[in-house]
Amino acid sequence: MKRSIALLSALSVLTLLPATALAQDGLTVSPSTVRAAGVVGVELLGCAAADAVATSPGFPAPLKLEPNGPARVTGSTHVVAVAGTYPVTATCGGRTYTASFTVEEPRPLQWYLHPAEVEPGGMVTGGGDMNTGCNGAEITSPGFAAPLRFTRGGNFGRFSGDTTVITTPGTYTATFHCQGGTRTDTRTFTIKGTPPTTPPTTTPPAAGPAPKPKPKPVVKPKGAPETGGGGTAR
Template sequence: MLEKTLIGVMVAGAATLTLVAPASAAGEVSWGLTAQVEPGGRIDAETHAAIGNGCSPRTAVTSKGFAAPLQFTEGGNWGRAGGHTTAIKTPGKYTATFTCSDGRVATGTFTILGTPPPTTTTKPKPTTTKPKPPTSTSAKPAKPVKPQVAVKPAGAPQTGDGSLS
């Protein structure tokens, strides 16, 4: 009789798990990601596979805001998986994603603090310079400049004779 009861409990438990598993697999992944970071600062992420809608990560967390992908290198209680990476130095809002072992894709956002660079799409105008005319060795050389002739005074009254009259 005890065997039949245990088998019944196991079957009921398995049926409950099959009904609950698809519902949690369809939901968003519950995970933590640093919300704000200084340029070049440390970004942390973690998820707990055994709590709520957490999951076991299959891939690293990737983002254009990361200097390198965030690898889940730490473990812990409740199926914890965590890791760290470094933010790039360009301020702005970025999206980070990773894939769970059950196929769900986890997405989160974070902000690198500071003023983002302008997002204008204007192209700088090219500068144009007029080419210099080519110099030719066959061109006529410039005429030499004649030296200036000194003006000579006409006589003693114009130059003074040196007396103190």
């Protein structure tokens, strides 16, 4: 008897609530928990606006939602690399929709660069696995003749590429860049040979006063007339 009374009471409350309160929130973020710098999909049901936008402090930038069926707009975006729970807001037809998602603590980036020692002007190979860290954009280094870009893909989200190193021996730092500039990681490699040494800088002696010009010698004229005793020749 008590159960029947409770059920009738709940039904009466539902009957009094407006239809909008009975419907689930039309904004969905999936997955609701995502790794740092991962990707989420955003879906808004009940909206046919062509200019719907979803915003969140967990998104690098506002996300424009595109029509994807009757009264449905969707989009996807990378999330930030800082762990936490973030709200998402979208407005359509004068109504505001809200949702939230959680960013997990970042895991160590999984990537490689080999060989660790390479001949001057030789080739190195680098790559990673987007499923255990992030989707790499490129690897850069002062020791590379050009950035290492990922031109090959594989199973389980693997990617790799090659580049040549410069000809100057030494130990250099290589930086792995996640897509979207969300995270970076570094490691070192060595170009074989003896690193060049920079000769010590010597300071030239200070210049003294300019030497005075030497006086020009006096030149006596040649062929001067001879002088006699004052007599007159006869």
